[in-house]
Amino acid sequence: MTVVDNCEALGMEGELRLSEAGARDYFALLKPRVMSLVVFTAFAGLVLAPGHIHPVLGAIAILCIAVGAGASGALNMWYDADIDAVMSRTARRPIPAGRILPTEALAFGLTLSVFSVAILGLAVNWFAAGLLAFTIFFYAVVYTMWLKRSTPQNIVIGGAAGAFPPMVGWACVTGGVSLDSILLFLVIFLWTPAHFWALALFKMRDYGAVGVPMLPNVAGIPATKRQIALYAVLTAAAGVAPALTGLSSPFYGAFAAVLGLGFVYYSVGVWRMPEGDEKMVAAKKLFGFSLVYLFAIFLALLVDHYVVTFATLPGGAH
Numbered sequence: 349m350t351v352v353d354n355c356e357a358l359g360m361e362g363e364l365r366l367s368e369a370g371a372r373d374y375f376a377l378l379k380p381r382v383m384s385l386v387v388f389t390a391f392a393g394l395v396l397a398p399g400h401i402h403p404v405l406g407a408i409a410i411l412c413i414a415v416g417a418g419a420s421g422a423l424n425m426w427y428d429a430d431i432d433a434v435m436s437r438t439a440r441r442p443i444p445a446g447r448i449l450p451t452e453a454l455a456f457g458l459t460l461s462v463f464s465v466a467i468l469g470l471a472v473n474w475f476a477a478g479l480l481a482f483t484i485f486f487y488a489v490v491y492t493m494w495l496k497r498s499t500p501q502n503i504v505i506g507g508a509a510g511a512f513p514p515m516v517g518w519a520c521v522t523g524g525v526s527l528d529s530i531l532l533f534l535v536i537f538l539w540t541p542a543h544f545w546a547l548a549l550f551k552m553r554d555y556g557a558v559g560v561p562m563l564p565n566v567a568g569i570p571a572t573k574r575q576i577a578l579y580a581v582l583t584a585a586a587g588v589a590p591a592l593t594g595l596s597s598p599f600y601g602a603f604a605a606v607l608g609l610g611f612v613y614y615s616v617g618v619w620r621m622p623e624g625d626e627k628m629v630a631a632k633k634l635f636g637f638s639l640v641y642l643f644a645i646f647l648a649l650l651v652d653h654y655v656v657t658f659a660t661l662p663g664g665a666h
């Protein structure tokens with residue numbers, strides 16, 4: 349029995365309805381697993397930025413970015429509840445499962461968005477807060493409401509939303525944008541298509557059932573495989589670039605090159621996947637590796653930064 353059925357059984361139709369959602373359901377609205385990696389990239393941006401931020405302010409900044417990212421996930425789930433109810437991967441989410449009412453999710457997402465942006469602005473700086481607001485808007489409105497259901501390039505353009513968080517973290521320290529923060533953006537921006545189209549390949553039926561024009565459904569499997577390989581090569585190149593601008597050391601560059609080769613290797617695996625392969629094992633492997641790749645790149649940027657900082661401290665290298 350869904351929440352709506354419950355309300356109707358209780359004769360509450362037409363009155364203010366509230367579900368009996370638990371904290372766990374509200375937490376699920378924040379898309380915590382996806383957002384944990386998003387927040388990690390924002391943290392890396394904050395650490396790598398030149399300058400200094402007080403650790404307490406740094407912690408507030410990361411909390412605001414985490415809450416803002418989660419809020420955008422709640423707004424996405426509010427708008428997409430109709431298609432989430434049909435897709436096997438998403439049918440058990442709190443709104444389609446009837447544990448949270450759409451209006452509750454909307455109110456939750458809007459409230460958290462406003463608070464996260466306002467607190468970031470008041471405590472840290474308004475440029476970073478504006479960029480956080482723009483990122484929430486980009487994911488919830490530009491991607492979710494506009495692009496997702498209208499073009500197979502939805503995630504190429506919409507992927508910018510997922511790429512902004514390191515720039516937000518960076519802006520928390522510097523109050524602005526720089527070539528290096530744009531480079532961090534580019535790594536995620538170019539990574540997103542291979543990350544998502546790998547999943548879209550083995551979830552083609554789901555997307556077909558709801559009529560969302562994901563690339564494999566619109567352009568076909570061979571064209572998607574080619575696009576994945578292209579973006580994997582571009583991602584591998586962008587991943588090495590921080591070593592070329594001086595943001596990171598040549599050791600990072602070598603590590604990123606190996607990881608990038610791994611990403612290209614898995615994308616070639618998808619390219620060579622026979623079209624009749626129902627299980628699409630190669631696509632599942634690429635999806636899994638995409639997560640390892642992005643986490644490892646940002647971890648390497650952080651480790652490299654701390655090692656180089658330590659080594660260049662007076663007496664630190666001895």
Ligand code: HEM
Pocket residue numbers: 381382383385386389437491503506507508509510511536540543544547639642
């Ligand atoms: C518009 C860009 C993106 C799209 C369309 C996309 C799409 C997806 C989808 C559909 C899933 C499966 C989610 C689920 O079943 O819960 C997923 C999983 C995931 N994505 Fe993305 N993603 C995007 C960007 C990102 C970014 C920027 C990050 C991190 C920086 C990220 C990190 C993850 C993680 C960690 C998972 C695994 C979650 C789990 O294990 O449940 N994604 N992505």
Ligand SMILES: CC(C)=CCC/C(C)=C/CC/C(C)=C/COP(=O)(O)OP(=O)(O)O
Pocket residue numbers: 379382386413416417418420424428438480483484487492496509510511513
């Ligand atoms: C700071 C801030 C606001 C960060 C936002 C980061 C961001 C845009 C992450 C993208 C996350 C994601 C799972 C997108 C897929 O949406 P979907 O609707 O295609 O996937 P679904 O079908 O799983 O809902």
